[in-house]
Amino acid sequence: MSNSDKQLEDLKNYISLARESAYFGKYSEAINTFKKGLEVAGMFKVKAVEQYAQQVWEKFVLDLQAEFDIISQLQAVNHGFKPQPPNGANKQANNQNGQQGQQQNQLDHDKKYPFGIKPFSHFEDNKMNNNNNNNNNNNNNNNPFRQQDKNFLHNQQYQNNLPDQNMHNNQNYNNFQAPHQYNMNRQGGPGMQGNYGQNNYQSNNPSNYGYNDFQDNPSQNFNSPNIEYNQRQNRNPANNDQGNQDPDVWPAPPPKVNKANKAPQKNKTPIYNLKELQQKQNDNNNNNNAKKDDKEKAKRDYNKPWQRNAQTPQAKKKGDEGEKKQSFLNFCYPNGQGPDSDLIAMLERDVVDQNPNISFDQIAELDKAKDMLQEAVLLPILIPQYFRGIRRPLKGVLMFGPPGTGKTMLAKAVATTGKTTFFNVSASSLASKWRGDSEKLVRILFEMARYYAPSTIFFDEIDAIGSKRVDGECEANRKMKAEMLIQIDGVSSSSTDEKDRKQVMVLAATNRPWDLDEALRRRLEKRILIPLPSTEGRKQLFELNMRGIKCSDDIDWVELVGKTDGYSGADIASLCREAAFMPMRRKLMKEGGFKNIENIENLAQESDIPLTQKDFEEALRNVNKSVSNDDLENFEKWMAEFGSV
C-alpha cells in the first residue's frame, strides 16, 4: 500500500467515525474526529487525499446543516411556527439582506474555512443577525427563518451545547472552524495557530471574533460538561420547550384547522403537539415492547418439562382436589404440541406404567429384600416427617443378582404397594439419535416423576445406562450419565417441604453390578442381592405358577424342587409353562400334528387335562437353568464388597 493510499484509508476510517458520531448527535465528537482524520492523513500533502477530504467535508457539512434544518423546523412546528423552506432558499434571503448578506459573503469566502464551506452556516448567519441585532434592532426582523433560528439560540440548551452556540457565547470562531483551521495551522506547527485567514476575518468582525483564542484542544470547543447527553436531548425537539418566543418578531401562523370542524381558535395551539405525539409514540412503543416482551417471554417460558415446580396453580388446585391428573403432556402443552412434546409423549407411552399391579404376595421368597425395600422406599413416602436428618431417605436402591430372580417384580410391587406411579426405564427409553435429547429425556423423566408424584423410577439393566465412564466415550452418553447423577441427587434433596419430600424414589436393577459407574453406585445407597430362589422359594414358585392349573396327585413336588436347584424364578416359570403345554402337545401329536388343523379348536377343551409328573419331567428336559455357578460366585463377591443387607 502506497503512502497516499494509507493516508486515504486512515482518513476514510476517521470520516466514517465522524459520520457515526454525527448520526448519534455527537456533533462535537464528529467534528473533532474529522479534524483528527485530517491531521492523521496529513492533508494537503497528497493531492488525491486533499480532494477526497474536500468532497467528504462538503457532504458532511451539508448533511449536518440539513439535520439542523430538520431539527429547527420540528422545533418550529412544535411551537406553532410554520415550517420554513430549506436552508438554501433561506440563504438567498439572507444574501438579499444588506449588510448581513455582505458579511455572509465574506464568511463564505473567508479563506479561514478550508474548502470554503463550514457546517451550521445558518446558525452562523443567525449569530451575525443577533450581533447586528444588538446594534440595530430592526436589522433581521424581516427574516422569519433566521428569527426562528434566533429562537433556537435563545433556548438555553442549544446555547450551551451547539458548537456554533458555543462559538457565539465565546465569540470565538476558531473553536468552530477547528476542523480545517486546526489542520491548516498544524501544518505550520503550533506556533502558527490562528494565523491563517486571521487578518481577513478579523478585519470584518474585529469586535466579535478573536483568533488568538484558538484552542487546539478539541474538548474546549464545547463547554457543556455533559455535551453528549445534552445534544441527545436537543435532538429531541420535544425537549426544547420554547417559552421565550418573541411574538413581535416572528408571529406564529395560525394552526391549520380542518374545514369541516372549523372552530374559533383562541390559543396558539400547535398543529402537531410533538410532546403528545411523542408520548403516544412512546406509549405505542411501550405497548409494542410489552407485546414483544410477552411474545419473547412466551417463547422463553414455554412449559419446560424440566422446570422445577412447573405446576400451574390451576393444575395444582386440580391435584389438591383429588381430581384425576391430566397427562404430563397436556399439562405442559394444553394443545398437545410444543418443543418437547415428542419426547414427553414418548416417555409417557413407553415408560409410565400407571398401574404395575404386582403385589408382594405374588413374589416368592425374598422376604429380606421385600422388607428392605418397604423400609427404604415406602416408609419415606408414607411417613415423610420421620425421615429427617440422619434418617433422610435413601437416594436410591440397587437390586442386583442373576437374571430372572424377581427384581423387576419387586420394583413393581413397591410401586403398587406405595400407590406410586411406576416409571419403567430401560436404556432404549433414553436413547435418542438427536444430540442432547438423551440428557433432556433424563430431565423430563425426573420432572415427569415429580409431576406424577409419588413416583417410583425404576432403571432396569442400569448398567447399560450407567456403566463406568471411560476415556473416549461418546460425549452424549457422558452428559446423560452426568444428568442422571444430578437428577438422582436432586430427588433426595429437592424439597425442604416435608409434604413434597421423597415423593420420587429411584430403584435400579442390574445383572452386572461390577460395571456400574462409581458415582452412580454411591448414589444407589442400598445395594441388595436378589439371589436365586432357595428350596423354599422354588416350592413357592411352583405353587405360584401352578395356580389355576389342574395338576394330578402323582406329582412329586419335593422331587421337582430338588431337581430345579440353581434355577431362577424365571426358569421355574418357564418350566411350569412348558409343563402346562404338555397335554395339548400330546393330543396334537396324537391327532397328526398341524396337518389336521380343523380339529385344533376342539383341542383346547380336550387338553384341559391335569398335568402329570411325566409332563414336568418332560419339561425339565427342555428347560435348563440359565445362571452359571461362576456368575453366582461373582455376585457373592460383589455383594461382600459393596452390598448391603
Ligand SMILES: Nc1ncnc2c1ncn2[C@@H]1O[C@H](COP(=O)(O)OP(=O)(O)OP(=O)(O)O)[C@@H](O)[C@H]1O
Ligand atoms: N421371586 C419371584 N416370585 C415370583 N416370580 C418370579 C420370581 N422371580 C422371578 N419370577 C418370574 O420370573 C419372571 C421374570 O422376573 P423379573 O423380570 O422380575 O426378573 P428380573 O430379576 O428382573 O430379571 P432380569 O434381571 O433378567 O431383568 C417373572 O415374570 C416371574 O414370572
